[in-house]
Amino acid sequence: MSESPSPTPQAAATPQAAAATPQAPALRARGLGFRFRSRAGARWALRDCEFALPAGRITALVGPNGAGKTTLFHLATDLLRPTEGAVEVFGHTAGTPEARGGVAFLAQDKPLYPRYTVEETLRLVSRLNKRWDHKGAEDIVRAGDIPLSARVGTLSGGERTRVALALAMGRRPGLLLLDEPLADLDPLVREEFMGTLMAEVLDRELSVVLSSHVLPDIEHSCDYVLLLKDGHIHLAGDADELRATHTLIKGRADHPVPDHVVHARTSGRQLTALVRTGGSGTVPGDWATESPTLEDVLLGHLRAHATADASAAGTAPSTAEGAAA
Amino acid sequence: MNGTLWLAWRQQRTLVLVAAGLAVLGTVIAYLAHRHLTSELAADWMRGCGWDSANGDACPFQRFSEFRETEVVRLRAFGFLIIALPGLVGLFWGAPLLGRDAELGTSKLVLTQDANRTRWFVSRFALAAVVTIALTTLLSLLWSWWREPLNDKVYGVQWYDAFALNATGPRAVAATLFGLALGTAAGLLLRRILPAMIVTLVGVCGVGAALELGRRALVPPRLYVSTGSGPKVPMGDKWSSGNWGYLTPSGKREGIENCTYTGEELRKCMASHNYVQRFYEANPHSDRWLFQAWETGIFLVLTIALILLTGWLLRRRRV
Numbered sequence: 001m002s003e004s005p006s007p008t009p010q011a012a013a014t015p016q017a018a019a020a021t022p023q024a025p026a027l028r029a030r031g032l033g034f035r036f037r038s039r040a041g042a043r044w045a046l047r048d049c050e051f052a053l054p055a056g057r058i059t060a061l062v063g064p065n066g067a068g069k070t071t072l073f074h075l076a077t078d079l080l081r082p083t084e085g086a087v088e089v090f091g092h093t094a095g096t097p098e099a100r101g102g103v104a105f106l107a108q109d110k111p112l113y114p115r116y117t118v119e120e121t122l123r124l125v126s127r128l129n130k131r132w133d134h135k136g137a138e139d140i141v142r143a144g145d146i147p148l149s150a151r152v153g154t155l156s157g158g159e160r161t162r163v164a165l166a167l168a169m170g171r172r173p174g175l176l177l178l179d180e181p182l183a184d185l186d187p188l189v190r191e192e193f194m195g196t197l198m199a200e201v202l203d204r205e206l207s208v209v210l211s212s213h214v215l216p217d218i219e220h221s222c223d224y225v226l227l228l229k230d231g232h233i234h235l236a237g238d239a240d241e242l243r244a245t246h247t248l249i250k251g252r253a254d255h256p257v258p259d260h261v262v263h264a265r266t267s268g269r270q271l272t273a274l275v276r277t278g279g280s281g282t283v284p285g286d287w288a289t290e291s292p293t294l295e296d297v298l299l300g301h302l303r304a305h306a307t308a309d310a311s312a313a314g315t316a317p318s319t320a321e322g323a324a325a
Numbered sequence: 326m327n328g329t330l331w332l333a334w335r336q337q338r339t340l341v342l343v344a345a346g347l348a349v350l351g352t353v354i355a356y357l358a359h360r361h362l363t364s365e366l367a368a369d370w371m372r373g374c375g376w377d378s379a380n381g382d383a384c385p386f387q388r389f390s391e392f393r394e395t396e397v398v399r400l401r402a403f404g405f406l407i408i409a410l411p412g413l414v415g416l417f418w419g420a421p422l423l424g425r426d427a428e429l430g431t432s433k434l435v436l437t438q439d440a441n442r443t444r445w446f447v448s449r450f451a452l453a454a455v456v457t458i459a460l461t462t463l464l465s466l467l468w469s470w471w472r473e474p475l476n477d478k479v480y481g482v483q484w485y486d487a488f489a490l491n492a493t494g495p496r497a498v499a500a501t502l503f504g505l506a507l508g509t510a511a512g513l514l515l516r517r518i519l520p521a522m523i524v525t526l527v528g529v530c531g532v533g534a535a536l537e538l539g540r541r542a543l544v545p546p547r548l549y550v551s552t553g554s555g556p557k558v559p560m561g562d563k564w565s566s567g568n569w570g571y572l573t574p575s576g577k578r579e580g581i582e583n584c585t586y587t588g589e590e591l592r593k594c595m596a597s598h599n600y601v602q603r604f605y606e607a608n609p610h611s612d613r614w615l616f617q618a619w620e621t622g623i624f625l626v627l628t629i630a631l632i633l634l635t636g637w638l639l640r641r642r643r644v
Contacts, residue, residue: 111430128438
């Protein structure tokens with residue numbers, strides 16, 4: 001509730017360390033499912049989700065539109081209640097005071113009161129929280145040359161995103177959830193935003209989950225990946241590990257296709273495929289192999305057909321568990 | 326100040342100030358009007374006018390109709406404001422109370438902070454409820470005080486006047502609370518202010534009209550009987566149902582149109598129809614509290630149901 005900066009930077013830097021067990025994953029889902037009810041009937045937005053995102057990582061939440069990314073964020077912040085299963089933030093069930101205190105959420109449309117000034121907006125959020133770093137929040141706003149007396153309604157999209165980020169960071173969260181933060185920003189502002197975010201992550205022990213459909217943006221910033229498709233987890237794991245366990249192969253289309261192909265594409269007589277190699281990196285047969293980028297891996301899995309997905313989904317939970325341990 | 330309460334104040338301060346302005350304005354108007362009314366009633370020319378004026382000529386007609394047109398019309402206009410309060414509060418206070426955040430998407434901002442959503446809702450609704458209750462109570466007390474000198478005047482506003490029944494007592498306050506709760510629930514349910522306003526307007530007018538038409542089904546008029554052609558129980562300040570006539574020995578009621586006479590002719594007529602008693606139906610003044618209790622109860626039950634619905638919606642979903 002205090003508007004003054006936290007007494008010591010150290011205390012503010014690791015708020016979640018004292019509040020939760022150190023081993024607890026930043027975000028964990030157990031048999032998580034959510035069903036929307038509408039006039040058209042019920043529809044599962046998320047089903048059977050099981051994952052554990054390790055603390056201290058920047059996780060990319062990837063998936064096509066309608067995959068359930070936003071629903072997952074809303075469940076983690078108690079804006080929605082699970083139909084089945086549970087979500088935990090640092091070991092605390094979403095919605096409990098401990099979980100609320102540990103997580104900050106930046107919604108996709110960056111909802112702010114247009115008639116409030118930036119200053120009033122900061123004060124408003126400070127009033128609603130027990131822990132609040134006013135100086136830290138103001139610094140983020142100032143770094144974007146946004147006057148504190150400006151009305152929020154007069155700000156540009158990038159400035160609004162910056163104010164919304166300041167509100168989230170001012171809470172000194174252990175976990176920061178960003179829903180498509182870059183979607184409506186131009187490339188320059190996008191780079192600047194990622195820069196600010198990275199600086200904040202380095203300064204503090206912060207876990208971040210960032211959803212994006214702009215794959216190049218996450219290539220260099222994210223070190224963990226959660227891929228959602230049709231409400232199911234299709235892939236979860238460490239980014240480096242995913243690169244290492246996949247191989248891109250190229251060869252003649254009339255060759256017999258090897259096992260564990262995630263996705264294959266033919267153009268003319270040439271076949272390009274993403275293959276899951278399990279770490280060996282070798283693929284039997286006459287193929288030119290290449291290490292994939294994270295983008296290649298994600299695209300391959302995003303394009304994979306439902307039949308191929310079944311095998312990928314089957315291995316996903318073990319990948320997640322292995323990386324979390 | 327508590328965080329959610331601070332936010333509630335910050336978002337509702339314009340409405341609170343408007344309510345305070347209405348309260349001050351209403352007090353001044355009621356005070357001046359009441360002062361003028363009592364001085365007119367005490368004036369010399371007024372002595373010949375009223376219930377017991379033995380001689381109609383003693384009342385200056387021109388002056389008296391002017392008095393009626395201004396004083397009573399003013400009183401009713403003020404009463405109309407009180408009757409409109411449930412609608413006004415529902416539309417402009419209830420519907421945006423949660424509806425604005427739902428429409429702007431800012432519920433995602435305020436609901437994801439430390440302060441939990443129950444406290445957020447309670448602070449908001451409580452501030453709105455306290456201010457609107459205070460405003461309605463004040464205005465309806467002022468109106469009752471203003472009406473008092475006209476209460477027992479034949480040209481006045483009786484207790485059973487629609488304005489007096491709707492704009493006074495706990496009933497008026499409960500109606501306003503109902504308007505607020507309906508607007509709040511509609512705003513949250515529809516998540517858009519304009520449709521919520523329309524639903525609120527329809528709901529408030531609907532319940533108001535239903536009570537206006539059905540209140541005598543809740544508190545039925547009583548039967549007053551007088552034997553033979555002897556004197557009736559005086560109507561006095563009772564609210565007549567307009568239903569009166571004659572009773573046969575078996576207790577069957579027959580209309581007044583069969584014997585429209587007085588005195589000896591009436592006695593003969595009654596005898597020829599075999600009528601033994603005369604009757605009329607009316608609600609005595611003491612029924613005012615039954616009307617108040619029924620209508621207050623109905624509004625409070627509806628209000629509680631709407632608050633529970635709002636709480637349920639807030640717990641279930643509604644981002």
